[in-house]
Each structure stands twice: as C-alpha cells, then as structure tokens.
Amino acid sequence: xxxxxxxxxxxxxxxxxxxxxxxxxxxxxxxxxxxxxxxxxxxxxxxxxxxxxxxxxxxxxxxxxxxxxxxxxxxxxxxxxxxxxxxxxxxxxxxxxxxxxxxxxxxxxxxxxxxxxxxxxxxxxxxxxxxxxxxxxxxxxxxxxxxxxxxxxxxxxxxxxxxxxxxxxxxxxxxxxxxxxxxxxxxxxxxxxxxxxxxxxxxxxxxxxxxxxxxxxxxxxxxxxxxxxxxxxxxxxxxxxxxxxxxxx
Amino acid sequence: xxxxxxxxxxxxxxxxxxxxxxxxxxxxxxxxxxxxxxxxxxxxxxxxxxxxxxxxxxxxxxxxxxxxxxxxxxxxxxxxxxxxxxxxxxxxxxxxxxxxxxxxxxxxxxxxxxxxxxxxxxxxxxxxxxxxxxxxxxxxxxxxxxxxxxxxxxxxxxxxxxxxxxxxxxxxxxxxxxxxxxxxxxxxxxxxxxxxxxxxxxxxxxxxxxxxxxxxxxxxxxxxxxxxxxxxxxxxxxxxxxxxxxxxxxxxxxxxxxxxxxxxxxxxxxxxxxxxxxxxxxxxxxxxxxxxxxxxxxxxxxxxxxxxx
Numbered sequence: 001x002x003x004x005x006x007x008x009x010x011x012x013x014x015x016x017x018x019x020x021x022x023x024x025x026x027x028x029x030x031x032x033x034x035x036x037x038x039x040x041x042x043x044x045x046x047x048x049x050x051x052x053x054x055x056x057x058x059x060x061x062x063x064x065x066x067x068x069x070x071x072x073x074x075x076x077x078x079x080x081x082x083x084x085x086x087x088x089x090x091x092x093x094x095x096x097x098x099x100x101x102x103x104x105x106x107x108x109x110x111x112x113x114x115x116x117x118x119x120x121x122x123x124x125x126x127x128x129x130x131x132x133x134x135x136x137x138x139x140x141x142x143x144x145x146x147x148x149x150x151x152x153x154x155x156x157x158x159x160x161x162x163x164x165x166x167x168x169x170x171x172x173x174x175x176x177x178x179x180x181x182x183x184x185x186x187x188x189x190x191x192x193x194x195x196x197x198x199x200x201x202x203x204x205x206x207x208x209x210x211x212x213x214x215x216x217x218x219x220x221x222x223x224x225x226x227x228x229x230x231x232x233x234x235x236x237x238x239x240x241x242x243x244x245x246x247x248x249x
Numbered sequence: 250x251x252x253x254x255x256x257x258x259x260x261x262x263x264x265x266x267x268x269x270x271x272x273x274x275x276x277x278x279x280x281x282x283x284x285x286x287x288x289x290x291x292x293x294x295x296x297x298x299x300x301x302x303x304x305x306x307x308x309x310x311x312x313x314x315x316x317x318x319x320x321x322x323x324x325x326x327x328x329x330x331x332x333x334x335x336x337x338x339x340x341x342x343x344x345x346x347x348x349x350x351x352x353x354x355x356x357x358x359x360x361x362x363x364x365x366x367x368x369x370x371x372x373x374x375x376x377x378x379x380x381x382x383x384x385x386x387x388x389x390x391x392x393x394x395x396x397x398x399x400x401x402x403x404x405x406x407x408x409x410x411x412x413x414x415x416x417x418x419x420x421x422x423x424x425x426x427x428x429x430x431x432x433x434x435x436x437x438x439x440x441x442x443x444x445x446x447x448x449x450x451x452x453x454x455x456x457x458x459x460x461x462x463x464x465x466x467x468x469x470x471x472x473x474x475x476x477x478x479x480x481x482x483x484x485x486x487x488x489x490x491x492x493x494x495x496x497x498x499x500x501x502x503x504x505x506x507x508x509x510x511x512x513x514x515x516x517x518x519x520x521x522x523x524x525x526x527x528x529x530x531x532x533x534x535x536x537x538x539x540x541x542x543x544x545x546x547x548x549x550x551x552x553x554x555x556x557x558x
Contacts, residue, residue, distance in 0.1 A: 013512075117494075125361060129345075134353050138425035141319075160342045161488060162486070214358045226519070229536070232541055
C-alpha cells in the first residue's frame with residue numbers, strides 16, 4: 001500500500017527562540033531549522049512499514065517555503081521514495097494545511113497518511129485531525145503503536161490516563177506521539193542517493209485550494225519572566241523557606 | 250451569544266478540567282450550555298447541571314459515543330454547534346482529539362490551548378513551547394477553542410440548576426471502533442489537578458529510586474511527575490510526563506528532582522507558583538526558573554526532606 005507522510009520545516013527544537021522587538025512574531029532570521037521531531041517519527045514509522053513489506057511506496061509531502069526542500073531531501077534520505085512540495089511563502093493555518101493535504105490525498109490516494117501529533121513552533125495539534133475530518137477517514141491520534149492487518153489498522157494511543165487501542169478502517173490518518181519509535185539517522189550514501197529521487201513542486205492555486213484564514217495574530221510577546229530565585233544551603237533551610245516564606249507546605 | 254462546552258468524562262464521573270473550561274466560557278460571556286456525549290452518562294449530565302453558571306445541559310446518549318471516538322462525536326458537536334457562537338473543550342487528550350475535527354467540519358480555524366480571554370473574539374495562547382505568547386483574533390462565525398486548564402481557575406461544581414435535555418441525534422461513521430484501554434492505577438492526586446507536584450528526571454537513575462519521590466509525595470499529599478528522560482528510560486509510565494508533549498501543570502509547589510530543565514520540560518511546569526529544584530549540577534538550567542534551588546545529591550536531600558516536612 002501507499003503511505004503518505006507530511007513533514008514540516010520548523011525552528012530546531014534546541015533553539016531558544018526570541019520574540020521580535022516589534023512584537024510581530026518570533027525572530028527566525030539566521031536560526032537553525034530542522035524537520036519537526038514528530039514528523040521525523042512519522043517518516044521513521046513509514047520506513048519501518050516498508051521494511052516489513054506492508055508499505056510499497058512512501059510519498060513525503062511538505063507545505064511551506066522553497067527551503068522546505070531540505071526537509072523533504074532529509075525524508076528521502078531516510079527512506080521515502082518521492083517528495084511533493086506545495087510551495088507557499090505565507091504562514092498557513094492548520095486548516096489551510098489540512099485542505100492542501102486533502103488535495104494531495106485525493107491526487108495520490110494513499111491507504112495510510114502519517115503526520116506528527118503537533119509542530120513544535122505553533123503547538124497547535126490540529127492538522128491530522130482536520131485532514132481526517134475533511135477526507136472522512138478515521139483518525140488514530142497520539143499513536144505509540146501502529147499495526148496494519150488487512151484492511152484495518154490498530155492504533156494504540158497515548159491518552160491522559162494511560163493507553164487506548166482503536167481499530168480504524170483503511171484508508172486512515174495516524175498522528176505520531178514521541179514513543180512510537182526512535183528515528184534513524186540518514187547515512188551519507190543515502191543522503192547522496194536522495195538528491196536523485198524525484199521532488200515535485202505544486203502550488204495551492206494549482207491544487208485549487210483557498211488558504212484564506214479566519215485567525216489573525218495581533219501580537220507575539222515574550223512570556224512574563226519569573227523573578228530570580230535564591231539558592232538555599234541545606235534541606236532544613238529549604239523546608240523553613242517553604243513553610244514560612246512561600247507558605248506552600 | 251451562546252457557548253457550547255464539550256464535557257470531559259468517562260461516562261461515570263465529570264472530569265475537573267470541564268470546570269476550568271466553563272470558567273473560560275464565563276469570561277467570554279453569554280449563556281453556557283454543556284454537551285455530555287456518551288453512553289449511560291446520566292450521572293455526568295446531572296453533575297454538569299449543577300455547575301455554577303451553566304444554563305442548559307445537552308445529554309446525547311448513544312452507544313456510538315461510549316468511547317469518545319472522534320469520528321462519531323465530532324459530527325454531533327458540529328451539528329449542534331451551528332447554533333452557537335463559541336465551541337469550547339478542555340485541551341485534554343480527548344479535547345485535542347475531537348475539536349479540530351469539529352472545526353474542520355464547520356470550515357473554521359481552531360484556536361488551541363488558550364490561557365486567557367481578552368474579549369469574545371481575542372485570546373492568548375503559548376507558542377514555541379511557551380517561549381512566546383500569541384494574541385489571536387478570530388473572525389470566524391463560530392469560534393472553536395480548546396482551553397488550557399491551568400490558565401483558568403475552576404468554577405464551582407455546585408450551585409447551578411440547569412435543565413437536562415436529551416439529544417436524539419446519532420452519528421456513527423463506522424470508520425473506527427474501540428478495542429481496549431489500559432489505565433495506569435494511582436492513589437495519589439491527579440497530576441494536572443494536584444496542589445503539589447514532585448517530579449523526577451534522569452538523575453533518579455532507575456525506576457526503583459522513584460520510591461523516594463513517592464514517599465515524599467505521600468507525606469505532602471502530592472502527585473508524582475517525570476521528565477521525558479525518565480519516561481524514555483523506562484523509569485515510569487508515559488502518562489506521568491510533564492512538558493510540551495506531556496501534561497501541563499501549574500501547582501502551588503513544583504519540586505523538580507534530578508531534572509536539568511530542558512525547554513520542553515519547562516513548557517509544562519513554569520507557571521507553577523513556587524518551583525524548587527534539587528540538582529547536584531549547579532549549572533543546570535532548572536535553577537534559572539527555580540524560586541528555591543538546592544545544589545545537593547538527591548539521594549541524600551530527598552530522604553532528609555521527607556523527614557523534615
């Protein structure tokens with residue numbers, strides 16, 4: 001079966017971001033960018049499904065600026081067969097991205113679509129669910145285990161109190177949680193090979209999708225800073241402070 | 250303006266996060282209706298009717314809603330939601346699972362995990378693991394929003410007397426089915442609702458050593474959490490994880506033991522009132538957010554702390 005994986009180019013998770021002085025957003029100039037960590041897990045899961053003989057082709061798709069090609073090449077180096085970039089310079093909302101992905105799903109007809117559960121920049125946790133709604137497919141969100149058998153997929157999900165397993169009819173949408181797998185690194189020969197794999201570029205217009213949004217970001221501020229704390233010298237002093245100064249125990 | 254709040258429950262008990270969500274709805278202003286979708290969830294509907302400020306409870310009782318499958322519940326919420334100005338749910342794993350599906354069905358953008366209500370159409374929410382706060386305005390006819398529980402003080406669970414109305418609408422998409430559930434058992438307070446949280450990280454060295462934290466937590470009436478490092482190392486189950494990808498907590502007192510304080514962990518606990526860090530590395534980033542820091546070996550400090558509190 002064909003597996004479609006969506007990946008996003010985001011600021012690297014180790015970078016401590018700074019808010020712009022004019023409060024228009026976060027300063028991303030000259031900041032290291034990477035593939036969103038949850039998307040890496042999605043690519044890894046697709047590659048493992050191919051290694052098990054469940055998946056026959058892996059198509060990786062990204063929606064964003066032309067520089068997102070770097071992340072698509074990374075996915076190709078990890079084992080994806082071909083890539084699609086839907087090029088858009090705008091900052092798109094989850095709904096717009098879900099609509100674009102729906103157009104790609106209609107075109108490619110995958111049996112399984114794997115996304116990360118959330119992108120670490122916008123922290124929305126919406127796109128997979130929205131894509132499932134638009135396509136009418138079942139959704140297995142926050143997956144820690146994915147097992148395809150015949151025309152269904154069993155997804156074990158991380159929920160607030162523990163774990164839940166649901167069975168979905170294929171085609172279906174799965175979003176990855178951290179513990180689904182440990183993503184591999186791309187080897188140098190595979191990075192070289194990935195440069196020759198096909199990468200198709202599309203536009204929202206060509207897909208006939210409107211990316212208009214009902215959300216408008218008015219400003220972005222730094223969070224309130226915590227006042228500096230103190231170092232205590234002993235456990236006894238700590239207990240005394242918690243009892244008499246902070247009054248929390 | 251009428252606001253629909255999706256109740257969080259397990260068919261027996263109304264989850265406390267619902268009270269925080271109603272509090273956010275009250276800040277927006279207008280009539281508040283609560284939707285209880287489940288199977289045999291009558292006691293939940295009765296509990297919802299008693300919440301202060303709620304004027305109506307809609308009880309959708311159907312086998313298709315028994316396990317909160319989003320494929321079945323989202324069409325119900327979208328259908329009922331057409332008559333409302335706002336649809337709210339707690340940003341729990343259920344709320345996050347269901348609500349984006351509702352937003353897409355209604356063709357509107359969603360606003361996730363709001364921490365404050367500026368006006369009926371403007372909200373604040375954290376982005377970049379809590380390192381920036383965005384103010385977002387929505388022009389959508391129906392505003393679909395998930396609410397971060399720790400951003401709002403819960404309303405009173407008693408004092409209301411709303412009417413309970415049965416909803417007949419049945420949606421069964423037939424694309425998904427529930428197989429099984431494995432819930433972690435714990436006698437300690439629930440992590441996201443606890444007044445005190447004691448968390449352990451990689452510095453705990455192994456799962457057995459968490460017994461020191463459990464002993465301290467039991468003495469303080471606290472919940473026990475963990476960093477991602479401790480979960481990934483298999484010390485404790487993943488539902489104990491505090492952070493950007495785990496649970497968001499904001500207790501009165503958060504005690505971080507053997508936790509370095511990575512950005513992703515801080516995202517889950519830096520709104521705690523008082524933060525205590527116990528770490529032997531005095532350069533650990535956790536000390537930058539801690540109100541009280543103790544540079545010490547946790548295997549000496551934690552048992553001593555347990556004796557003294």
